[in-house]
Amino acid sequence: MNNHITNRRHFLQTTGGGFGILALRSLLAADNPKPMNALSPQFAARAKSVIFLFMYGGPSQVDTFDPKPALDRWNGKAIPTFRKEDAFAPATKATAMRSPYTFARHGQSGLEISEKFPHLARHADELCVIRSLHADSNNHGPALFQMNSGFVQSGYPSMGSWITYGLGSENENLPGYVVLTDLNGAPVNGAMNWSNGFMPATYQGVPFQSVGSPILYLKRPEGVSVAQQRHRLDFIRKWNERYSAANPDESALSARVAAYELAWRMQSHAPAAVDISRETKATREDYGLNHKITEYFGRNCLLARRLVERGVRFVQIYSGGNKGLTAWDAHDNLKENHDRQCAQTDQPIATLLTDLKQRGLLDTTLVVWGGEFGRLPTHQGSAGRDHNPFGFTMWLAGGGVRGGLTYGATDEFGYAAVENKVHVHDLHATILHQLGLNHKQLTYPHLGRNFRLTDVEGSVVKSILA
Structure with missing residues (x-):
């Protein structure tokens, strides 16, 4: 040589x-020396950026945004929809478990929201709640892969990678795709959740630290x-x-x-x-930075606003890490788990929506809330709930979606989606659509074929679009 x-x-x-x-x-x-230059969308976009609030572990739909009075009537009795083969954990039973929480209607829309989200409830008329999500795996690892990349296997580009591949970044001085993990670490699969897969490495998510140097090993050597x-x-x-x-x-x-x-x-x-000292004291307190329970997630929500404000295309914030029982994975004690996770996230998320709206950013920022699946409406042990990919809830706000709307439905127990079902592929197609990207035309060649985020499926859920 x-x-x-x-x-x-x-x-x-x-x-x-x-x-x-x-x-x-x-x-x-x-092979592209300038892969992140801003690109024009394929058609008129309603959103320019996405903030994905990922509730790792699987929040329970019947305890957050999908109330089921039938669980009160059937509490302790075997429900007819339960199938033992659907259970992930051996201790899961067929008996209905009532929610420990009450629900109330909020806003002009009358959206039903759990008592655990008193701050977020003030934004009821801005939320588009989809109660009919369904996915293909009841195991955290594959389910995380699918929610992030469209496939239950590893090795495929994540949604943030597809979006930055299709649109580039509006800020040449920052990554187009930033990930903010939980205080208790990354979720299962670690960095594979924000992988670029078979795309160039430029398109992978870049983990930011919320304190100190934002990117590890970037600091100038001594x-x-x-x-x-x-x-x-x-x-x-x-x-x-x-x-x-x-x-x-x-x-x-x-x-x-x-x-x-x-x-x-x-x-x-x-x-x-990431220098939040430049924010007013009132802003920092609104995000909950003056309280231990909300400080870390609140800081990440504030950082997300600062990043999209600077043109970062896709920001993913994880609630729940993989160190101990700290995620939304409520196998043992649903109430203890969701009391903690809702307390950590409610005020920061509500403030994020308020802040984006006040700054004129909510119209062009699509905010997505949800986990890799939901939870079964039956008992696991005496007080927990098992994984449920058959019917769960996610919500969207801003970015050209209809607020104050409930779309789709699960059965009377919240076990499975039965009305206007929305698969993960449909969710991904809809997010891309709001960014001006046609999910069928956004392709990347690999191994002799053109791959998509939505594989060979997916339809835009047009009924939820403003």
Whole structure:
């Protein structure tokens, strides 16, 4: 091999322009030196960005947004819709378990919301509640993959990757796809949940830290000055341009240098994006940063607003981590679990909607709330609920959807979707549609075929669109 090429590649790999290689790995494209330039949607879009509030573990629909009076009447009795083969946990029973919570109607729409969301209930007329979601797996890992990528297997691009692939980013100084995990860590599957799959690495989600340096290993190394780092990058670019002129068909190294330049810009812009000290005290308190129970999730919601305000295309916030019984996975004690998770998230989410609306961002930001599945309306043990992919609830707000609307329905027990059923593929198709992307035309070639987020299925749920 040419010694010039060998030495050049070794130089790029070892110096890294003064950036940690792990930070760069999340920014590199396979063959496009400018893959994140803003692109025009395929048709007129109602939304420019998405904030996905992911309630990891599976919130119970019958205890949050889908009240079922029949559970009171059947409490402790075997319900006719239960099938033992549907259960994930051996301790799951056929007996109905009433909700420990009361529901009330809110707003002009009269939307029914659990008592556990007193702050969010004030936004009833802005919520589009879909009660008829269904998915294909009752296991967290595959269900997370499907909700994120459309497939129950790993190895496929996540929704944020598809969106940034289709639209690029409006801010050249920040990633187009940012992930904010829970205080208790990432969900099961870890970084595979925001994977780029078979797409270039540029399109994968970039985890941000809510305190300190927003991106691990991005900080300038000790002993390297700004001038030294800039000189090194200029030297790399000059060398690369000389090589590219002689080898026009090889673009991987150009992409690498473009990643160095992005990392350089992010060193200045990313810390400012997460610097919430620039927010007023009142704003920080509205998000719950002055209370331990809401501080962490509230900070992430505030960061999400700051990021979409700066043109970040897709922000995913996880509630629930994989360290101990800290997610929405209420196998043992539903009330204890949902008391905690609702208390952590209610005020921050409500404030996020208020803040987006006041700043004129809600009309162009699609907010999505939900988990990988719901929960069965029967007992697991004495006080818990098992996984339920057969019928569960998610809601949308802003971004051109109809507020104050309830769409679809589960059966009288909340066991399975029976009316206007919405599969995960339909949800994904609808989200893409609001961003001006046709889910059938947004494709990526791999292994001899064109892949889609919605695979070969999915329909836009037009009835929920404003």
